[in-house]
Amino acid sequence: MTDSQDLPVVPNGVREIDIVGVRKGAFGAAGSGDTSGFGGLVAPIVMPGASIPPFGGWFDEVAEEIALSLADANVTGAVEKIVIDRGEMTFYVHKDALIAFVTECRDEPALRFEMCTSVSGVHFPHDLDRELHVVYSLMSITHNRRIRIEVTTADSDRHMPSIVSVYPSADWHERETWDFFGIIFDGHPALTRIEMPDDWVGHPQRKDYPLGGIPVDYKGGTIPAPDKRRSYN
Amino acid sequence: MTTTADPFSGSYDTTEGTIYNLGGGGDWDTITAAPEGENERIVVNMGPQHPSTHGVLRMVLELEGETVTEVRCGIGFLHTGIEKNMEYRTWVQGVTYVTRMDYLAPMFNEAAYCLSVERLLGIEDQIPERANVIRVMMMELNRVSSHLVALATGGMELGALTAMIFGFRERELVLDIFEMVSGLRMNSAYIRPGGVAQDLPVGAEEKIRETVVLLRKRLKDTADLLVDNAIWMGRTVGVGYLDLTGCMALGITGPILRSTGLPHDLRKSAPYCGYENYEFNVPTQTTSDAYGRFLIRIAEMKESLNIVDQCLDRLKPGPVMVADKKIAWPSQLSIGGDGQGNSPEHIKHIMSESMEALIHHFKLVTEGFSVPAGQAYVPIESPRGELGAHVVSTGGTRPYRVHFRDPSFNNLQAVAAMSEGSMIADVIAAVASIDPVMGGVDR
Secondary structure: OOOOOOOOOOOOOOOOOEEEEEEEOOOOOOOOOOOOOHHHOEEEEEEOOOOOOOOOOOHHHHHHHHHHHHHHOOOOOOEEEEEEEOOEEEEEEOHHHHHHHHHHHHHOOOOOOOEEEEEEEEEOOOOOOOOEEEEEEEEEOOOOEEEEEEEEEOOOOOEEEOOOOOOOOHHHHHHHHHHHHOOEEEOOOOOOOOOOOOOOOOOOOOOOOOOOOOOEEEOOEEEOOHHHOOOOO | OOOOOOOOOOEEEEOOEEEEOOOOOOOHHHHHOOOOOOOOEEEEEEOOOOOOOOOOOEEEEEEEOOEEEEEEEEOOOOOOOHHHHHOOOOOOHHHHHHOOOOOOOHHHHHHHHHHHHHHHHOOHHHOOHHHHHHHHHHHHHHHHHHHHHHHHHHHHHOOOHHHHHHHHHHHHHHHHHHHHHHOOOOOOOOEEOOEEOOOOOOOHHHHHHHHHHHHHHHHHHHHHHHOOOHHHHHHHOOOOOOOHHHHHHHOOOOHHHHOOOOOOOHHHHOOOOOHHHOOOOOOOOOOOOHHHHHHHHHHHHHHHHHHHHHHHHHOOOOOOEOOOOOOOOOOOEOOOOOOOOEOHHHHHHHHHHOHHHHHHHHHHHHHOOOOOOEEEEOOEEEOOEEEEEEEEEOOOOOOOEEEEEOHHHHHHHHHHHHHOOOEHHHHHHHHHHHOOOHHHHHO
16 A cells, blocks of 8 residues: 555556555566556456445444444444445454454444354565554344454564464464464463474565476477466456 | 193193193283272373274273273374465465365365355355356265265274265265266366356266266165164164253354254355255254264265255256456367367467467466455355365455365364264264364364
8 A cells, every 4th residue: 555656557446545556567478578558457456445435235334333342342433444346245443443343342242253164374575564454354143244454464463362362262263373474362371383293484475485396398398387378367 | 730820821730630721811810910999090091093993083082991081082193284385385276285175075165165255255156056056966975985985984884884984975976976977076166256167078977867866776785784783773773962052152153053953054054055945944952972973974965965956957058257357367279189288269369369368377377367366254054064274365465364264174173072972982983973084173
């Protein structure tokens, strides 16, 4: 959201810009004799921006209840923005308020999100100071609702509060997120690697971690490793 | 007569001759004579290659005698980096990767991924009716085959080898259908973004109809073998107990959750692929134990077969892929002399009739389609619980991030809660009742 402010292209209908990266060129051609001119294309990667109430359906009810219960708990400024996109509701929550937020989600009878079904990470290396996103998925069986919580942190400060004390099911999911992204969940009972070997170096799902692979000779030709092949964008 | 000191069989003299005591039982006498008050805590490493751990699951057990005091699971032995690999392939190629995650339920992996991609593309409403019916039919057949393996391996682990033979025999019938329809028995890559790869071949409907009849009969045999079986009940009743509170805290879904009496099924609560149009029950039990989960799986297979019947009745001729030529996979397959090959009509169309068709084919196969930026998560009810793909796109021709919320991964967290305090033999039954598939756990 920072280094891309001077970019000229903003798609129509976007009220608030959430730029997570920049796309350059076309057809994956670079450095070759590109005579088409498309190689000079620069376009921001824009994620769906904040929605403005009323959201419609049960989204308004959930947003209001969360605002009320957070106010009751004297938590202010917890929600950065609410995104309603493709029929799914995402709360962008400040990480300092995450525990209070999920506690209210679980305990407030009007919300009652009984289950945290999933925790995972997304790495946006060009989203400066918000490189690492952690995505939580909460489900309410009582109300048959589902929300997503997205929390961001800078790559230079890889700490995130652990929600295991609120949702014990997040235990392995947070370990996996630590394993794959190197996000340290403070307060986790045993934050160790789960999928990779204990002595592994690096966090494989980060974008700066190479895929690896070797070129393969096949019928006289050489097929490069998957991450070295032409990438269309 | 003299006696010799033999450590394994002592002897003593009588008036009738020497009596050799061969029943002394080896050297156990000296071993059990451990000092009183000694700590009898034993740590046993079970797996990852143990035949009863359902694949490559490792468990570290702490034992007091035969009672388990602590269990910890070790996973990751089957981690193959599928999610990372997908970031370097097109959206359609991703299907061939996700189908290899939970290898007993490939159709569900494909469906979960494709539904999320379709939501990102905004084409959820454009999926043809026939494609949705075929998807539901394939998923329900897959649910039967997956539950059969759960039964088979679970039975084998508890010593019921006939159940294993029966389960794998019946599963073969379902795999034959998959082979006929998709060309592959497992890892079919059949469900694709926008529809399914290929329409049902000639004769498939009849074969499915016949198989359903046969499966009903055979499933009854399997059920009769185990449902009232005293040994089976002795091994599973009251074993692997996890109540509703535990399920909620640990995020458990699927048969384990339904064995607590809660009829939570995403096919009912958040229908996808047109599940709202089918009539079926959600079987529940209130015993919260391994036996209840077994009964639920038996009942679910019957319900699945009923759904397959309804699918066959609903099948109407029509397209099986979205009409949008910018998304629909262009190529069609047909069986050539060597048993494989592209459809000659399609080759003729692109090579000698339509230049635009050739361009579309080339662009879609090499470059793939772009998916608008955003994220989506469409959960579905897999045989093991909630399965969903959190798919993030930045507008490119490749997934930016795909994370699978696999039910086995989450449900394995319950092993400790289910088996601590029980006998060591019950750990096997508890794990079998979770029915984890390590391909899905480790991905």
